[in-house]
Amino acid sequence: MSGRTGMMVGYWNQHFTHVPIVMATQKRKQIDPQSELWQQVLGATGQPRWM
Template structure:
């Protein structure tokens, strides 16, 4: 699925926030979006817990439907 204008704008916002963080000397983080606010999320926080996706669940089936993939 090609990116639309909204996807392009969102990617631009993420990229700009990542550059601002890097220029401020911040490392070891990723840019996140929480309640329409861009935030810095430490990588350690992201990898501290494992999440599992139920391959028979609604979320995974929605991903498959949206991407046109098969089971």
């Protein structure tokens, strides 16, 4: 443990980042289920398109 209480550690652009959990969870992202991005996610994970 490195004393990172209340932090989320991630990897972004070949760098480790430390983001406060409060900041990381203050807004939810939404994806349009009709978008090309979501269709690619479904294709990559093998999920049916009707979900």
